[in-house]
Amino acid sequence: MSERITKSGGAGYKAIPPEAYGTPLPKKTPINFEKRKAAMTESNRTAMKRLITATSVSFLFVILQIIGGVLANSIAIFTDSAHLASDMFGFAISILSLKYSQRPASHDMSYGWHRSEIVGTMVSIILIWGLTVWLLYEATLRVLNPQPVLTGIMLIVAVMGLFFNIIQMKVLDVEHGAGTVGSVATPQPVRAPTT
Numbered sequence: 001m002s003e004r005i006t007k008s009g010g011a012g013y014k015a016i017p018p019e020a021y022g023t024p025l026p027k028k029t030p031i032n033f034e035k036r037k038a039a040m041t042e043s044n045r046t047a048m049k050r051l052i053t054a055t056s057v058s059f060l061f062v063i064l065q066i067i068g069g070v071l072a073n074s075i076a077i078f079t080d081s082a083h084l085a086s087d088m089f090g091f092a093i094s095i096l097s098l099k100y101s102q103r104p105a106s107h108d109m110s111y112g113w114h115r116s117e118i119v120g121t122m123v124s125i126i127l128i129w130g131l132t133v134w135l136l137y138e139a140t141l142r143v144l145n146p147q148p149v150l151t152g153i154m155l156i157v158a159v160m161g162l163f164f165n166i167i168q169m170k171v172l173d174v175e176h177g178a179g180t181v182g183s184v185a186t187p188q189p190v191r192a193p194t195t
Helices: 033-072 075-101 116-144 151-172
Strands: 004-007 010-013
Touching: 033 075, 033 151, 075 116, 075 151
Parallel strands: none
Antiparallel strands: 004 010
């Protein structure tokens, strides 16, 4: 298919353009890896700050809820404190996962530590299931052996829990119905300019 051409220094072949075969080659879009990495690093840093703040405040309120649950003798308060504790551990696992995922690739870890986020999610799920089994056991014991509950203390702690959850949503900047940390954990892709 190539036509032979001669040059002063010898023989050669004329190149046939790829469009001659009927399929045009796509234009290459430049990817600015430095910009993407900087955006991801900034996104992780912002997410880390929010998660550390939420974990610290959660720790304080878990302690308050446990004290309130003991004083009120309420399994409902213990359930809420266990739920908040699982959130707190989930935040801590997310913080560790973010730190590990920023490690560079090595000979043994050719893709780096990016999959540590998945392992962190699995650990968090196992923790939630463990808490669920424990709370189901405690609730069954309460049904079989009812105990009096101090409703005044329970109401105060429950209202404090409601306000705390609102504060926690503001700290984490949770989008409506998304169930994730705003747009912090997932940076927007860097797009090449179109021509």
